[in-house]
Amino acid sequence: MRVLQGKPEALVDVSTHYCPGCGHGIAHRLLAEAIDEFGVREKTIGIAPVGCAVFAYNYFNVDMIEAAHGRAPAVATGVKRVLPDSFVFSYQGDGDLAAIGTAETVHAANRGENITVIFINNAIYGMTGGQMAPTTVLKQKTTTTPYGREKAVHGYPIRMCEMLATLDGVAFAERVTVTSPASVIKAKKAINRACETQVNKEGFSIVEVLSQCPTNWKMKPLEAIKWVGEEMTKTFPLGRFKDVKGEK
Amino acid sequence: MPKILMKGNEAIAESALRAGCTHYFGYPITPQTELSEYLAREMPKRKDCFFMQAESEVAAINMVLGAASAGARVMTSSSSPGISLKQEGISYIAGCNLPCVIVNMVRGGPGLGNIAPSQGDYFQATKGGGHGDYRLIVLAPNSVQELADLTVEAFDLADKYRMPVMVLGDGLMGQMMESVEFSKSSENDLSRKPWTTRGARGRKPNIINSLYLEPEELEKENLKSLQKYREVEKNEKRIELFEMADAEYAIVAFGIVSRIAKSVVKEAREKGMKAGLIRPVTLWPFPSEEIARQAEKVKSFLVAELNMGQMVEDVRLAVNGRKPVHFIGRLGGMLLTPQQLMEKLEEVAK
Numbered sequence: 299m300r301v302l303q304g305k306p307e308a309l310v311d312v313s314t315h316y317c318p319g320c321g322h323g324i325a326h327r328l329l330a331e332a333i334d335e336f337g338v339r340e341k342t343i344g345i346a347p348v349g350c351a352v353f354a355y356n357y358f359n360v361d362m363i364e365a366a367h368g369r370a371p372a373v374a375t376g377v378k379r380v381l382p383d384s385f386v387f388s389y390q391g392d393g394d395l396a397a398i399g400t401a402e403t404v405h406a407a408n409r410g411e412n413i414t415v416i417f418i419n420n421a422i423y424g425m426t427g428g429q430m431a432p433t434t435v436l437k438q439k440t441t442t443t444p445y446g447r448e449k450a451v452h453g454y455p456i457r458m459c460e461m462l463a464t465l466d467g468v469a470f471a472e473r474v475t476v477t478s479p480a481s482v483i484k485a486k487k488a489i490n491r492a493c494e495t496q497v498n499k500e501g502f503s504i505v506e507v508l509s510q511c512p513t514n515w516k517m518k519p520l521e522a523i524k525w526v527g528e529e530m531t532k533t534f535p536l537g538r539f540k541d542v543k544g545e546k
Numbered sequence: 547m548p549k550i551l552m553k554g555n556e557a558i559a560e561s562a563l564r565a566g567c568t569h570y571f572g573y574p575i576t577p578q579t580e581l582s583e584y585l586a587r588e589m590p591k592r593k594d595c596f597f598m599q600a601e602s603e604v605a606a607i608n609m610v611l612g613a614a615s616a617g618a619r620v621m622t623s624s625s626s627p628g629i630s631l632k633q634e635g636i637s638y639i640a641g642c643n644l645p646c647v648i649v650n651m652v653r654g655g656p657g658l659g660n661i662a663p664s665q666g667d668y669f670q671a672t673k674g675g676g677h678g679d680y681r682l683i684v685l686a687p688n689s690v691q692e693l694a695d696l697t698v699e700a701f702d703l704a705d706k707y708r709m710p711v712m713v714l715g716d717g718l719m720g721q722m723m724e725s726v727e728f729s730k731s732s733e734n735d736l737s738r739k740p741w742t743t744r745g746a747r748g749r750k751p752n753i754i755n756s757l758y759l760e761p762e763e764l765e766k767e768n769l770k771s772l773q774k775y776r777e778v779e780k781n782e783k784r785i786e787l788f789e790m791a792d793a794e795y796a797i798v799a800f801g802i803v804s805r806i807a808k809s810v811v812k813e814a815r816e817k818g819m820k821a822g823l824i825r826p827v828t829l830w831p832f833p834s835e836e837i838a839r840q841a842e843k844v845k846s847f848l849v850a851e852l853n854m855g856q857m858v859e860d861v862r863l864a865v866n867g868r869k870p871v872h873f874i875g876r877l878g879g880m881l882l883t884p885q886q887l888m889e890k891l892e893e894v895a896k
Contacts, residue, residue, distance in 0.1 A: 341745035343616070355753045361743035363615050364755040366638050369608035372600070376612020376620070377743070379596050380569060384616075384745055402608070405601035 306330035308339045310359045319519030321509030322350060322418060324476040326357055328486045329387065329416055332493040333360065338385035343377050345370040349391035350424040368399020371406035374413045385496060387414045393423050396432040396458050403458070410467030410501040414492045417458065417504055419473075420511040421530060428514035432456045435533045440514075455533050459506045463539035469501030472538040475508045475531070477523045491541065500542050508534055549725040554690045554715060557726045558649055559584035561697035562621050566733035567647070568595045569620040571609035573602055575628045576661045577717040578651035582623065603628040607635030607648075614644040615754045617742035619701050619734045623649035625717070626667050627658060629675070636710055637676030641756025643741075643771075645704035647697070648682075649713045651720035654879030662879025663718035663802060668856035671714050672830040679768055681775045683711040683782065684829040686800040690724035696827075698730040703782065705738070707774055714829060716852070718802050718881070775831075784827035785836050789815065793822025795895050796840055798861050799850045800826050803882060807850055810887045819895060829857070834864035846870040848894050850887055853877065870894070 305311055308330035316322045333339050339360055346354040348367035355362035365373040370388035378386045395403050395417050406413065422440055423429040429442040433455045437446040447455075459471045470492050474485035485507060492503035508530050510522035517525060552560070559581045562570070570589060572582045582599070589595040600606035606622050613620040624632060629650045639646055652667045654660040667675075671684045683703050685696045693715060700711040736742070743752050758764035786804075789811050790796065799807040804825040814821035824840060824847075826833050841847075846869050849858040858873045865871050874890040876882045 340747040343743045343745060345612075352757065355755060359746075359751060361746050361751050362753045362755075363612065363642075363743055364753070364757055365611070366608065366634055369604070369611075369635070372605040372608035373612035373615070375598075375605075376569070376571065376609035376614070377616045378612075379598065379609070380613045380616035380618045380620075381744055401601055402605050405605065 306334045308333040308342070308359050310357055312356065314357055315353055316350070317513040319510060319512040319522060321420070321476045321507060324482060325416060325418060325507050325509065326354070328482070328489045329389070330358065331486065332490045333385070335490065336385070336493055336497055338497065341383065342385040342387070343381070345374045345386070345388040347388070347390040347394040349394045351389050351391060351418065352425060354389050368394050368397070369402055370394065371399065371402040371411065371413070371415065375406055375411050378411060378413055387416060389416045390418070391424070392419045392421065392431040392433040396456050404462070407462045407502045407504070408465045408467045410469070412496055412499050412501060414496045415504040416489065417506040418509045419506050419534065420509040421455070422511055422514045424511055424514050433534070435530065457534060459504065459539045462504060467502050468504070468540055469495040469542045470503035471540045473506040473508065473534060473536050475526050475536065477510065477526050488538070495542070547727055547729060549727045551723055552690060552726050553580055553721060553723050554693045555580035555651065555720040556584045557690045557694040558623070558697045558713065559588070560728060561694040561730070562647070562701070563588060563592070564728055564731040565619065565698040565701040567619045567621050567701060568734070569613040569618045570622065571598050571600050571606040571613070571620070572622050572624065573600050573606050573628060575625045577653060577720050578623050578625045578649065580720070581649065603631035604634065607632040607639070610646050611635055611639050611642065611644060614639065614646045615642070615743045617736050617739050617744055619705070621647040621649065623651070625651045625653045626655050626664070629667065629670065633676035636682070637678050637680065638756055639710050640680035640682070641678065642754050643708040644710070644754070645708050646710050647700045647704055647713065648710055649715070652714065652716045660879045661717055663716040663852060663881065664879055665716060665801060665803065665852040665856070667714070668829065668851070668853060671712055672832070680771065681709070681778070681830055683707070683709065683778060684714050685711065686714050686827060686829050687719070688801050688804045688825065690719070690722065690726045693719065694726050694728060695730050698732050702732050705735070707778055709774065714801065716802055717879070779831040782828060783831045783833040785833040786825040786827060788823040788825070790822035790824065790840060792820055793843070794820040794845045795848065795891060796822050796824050796844045797848050797850055797887070797891065798824045798837070798857070800829060800857060803850050803852060806882055806884055806887060810884050810891060813884065813888060814891060821891060826857070832860045832864070834860070837861060837864035838866070841865045841868045844869060846872060846894055848872045848874065848891055850882055851875045852882065
């Protein structure tokens with residue numbers, strides 16, 4: 299008998315706390331597959347965030363550290379500078395990476411820390427129950443923007459990949475979705491390439507995953523998937539914003 | 547080994563290297579910057595050593611958390627406003643049971659204050675500056691030599707108890723030059739750190755975490771910490787007694803003020819007054835029992851600090867009403883002069 303498809307070794311065989319229809323499970327799996335494919339599981343240290351993925355340390359079958367809100371890139375820096383040949387990833391949401399941890403994100407990227415960041419952008423604070431995120435799109439209703447996000451009051455949704463791509467330390471930045479088999483395959487390619495940049499010691503790599511949040515968007519799973527494709531991508535265009543491959 | 551004339555800040559840095567500190571993360575702030583600059587110069591010359599100027603104190607302390615998780619002997623240093631910014635990370639480091647050394651060369655406050663010596667961070671250091679129920683071991687040297695010696699000890703204590711240790715100096719001690727001999731050294735022993743996250747090679751993954759959603763579980767973790775803190779209290783209290791054998795009046799002072807107090811004790815003795823000095827070297831654990839013992843013998847205590855009266859609260863708890871406890875303090879980065887302390891001592895002895 300030959301197993302054609304199974305659970306990646308880099309994932310623990312437990313059920314997760316994620317809501318039905320959420321994109322986190324797919325992102326976890328894609329990252330775990332990449333860790334397996336590069337054969338780095340036993341030298342991987344993952345940094346979990348504060349937010350929906352706060353329990354990621356229970357799901358990845360690798361050494362894990364739970365960081366304070368927004369500080370994952372700084373914690374990852376500390377680990378990687380002690381163990382330069384290890385494989386270090388942080389897994390962060392939009393509030394963690396693009397609000398409270400903006401400084402840590404920008405400076406880890408600017409130093410070219412040789413780490414991989416998986417950035418889950420669902421345009422909302424999920425764990426605390428649906429408040430405005432730095433990536434909440436204009437007019438989007440959340441519990442703290444009950445009348446919709448207004449540019450005059452709340453400013454604009456922040457495009458992290460585009461911003462980070464301008465930094466010399468960044469080796470790879472791509473924005474993807476996980477809303478269809480085709481987009482998942484594209485996301486897998488992006489995550490694999492991000493991991494490859496770390497294995498090749500090319501610098502900081504980030505994959506931003508636009509992720510559906512039916513619970514806090516108050517939508518059915520299919521509506522949420524549709525909203526990612528039809529609304530979110532207007533503000534957050536998909537694409538590869540930087541890849542140093544072939545530049546050298 | 548010959549004695550070298552050195553600034554306090556530099557002595558801490560050199561001592562850290564001799565204690566096997568391989569990683570330093572910090573952010574510039576006066577009056578401790580010489581410490582960072584020394585390591586910025588020396589660390590790149592050594593194999594496996596790494597110095598980083600972080601984007602903020604917040605980032606620096608979280609880099610410390612990461613490096614400690616990966617098993618390194620790691621240090622950060624700052625001065626008061628910077629230490630405030632590190633408090634979030636210190637709480638997490640305590641919650642994760644990670645060892646590290648934090649140096650605070652205290653300056654005048656609150657707010658931006660100034661860059662002159664102060665002891666205004668005693669409460670913050672000893673009562674837990676961050677959120678939650680935790681402790682730091684706080685060492686209070688009073689000379690460049692002791693800064694050097696206690697820095698080595700700080701790394702050993704941190705590893706022994708898996709907890710953060712703070713070396714609490716002040717702006718003057720960091721800047722002053724004295725002769726120092728580096729006789730102590732130590733090294734990191736990774737074989738005694740099976741809990742580190744260095745990659746799950748041939749073992750189950752390790753998780754470093756301070757989150758326990760179930761109150762029963764968190765209480766268990768808290769109780770483990772409490773047990774550890776009780777051990778520290780049992781084993782690690784340090785105090786210096788000077789001329790206390792027959793003393794009737796005890797000055798209690800730590801750090802730089804204890805130097806002034808020692809000269810005042812000598813002067814008082816020359817005048818025929820039986821004065822002595824009690825100097826807590828560990829501010830947490832606080833040497834309460836020894837102070838309580840002294841309360842049986844002396845007529846009164848005079849606590850001298852560079853703040854509005856912070857350690858005096860711990861002295862009063864230790865004395866527990868048995869004898870009067872007086873206080874004298876200077877604020878805003880001003881130093882207490884021997885004359886002022888002598889006058890106060892004569893006043894309380896009347």
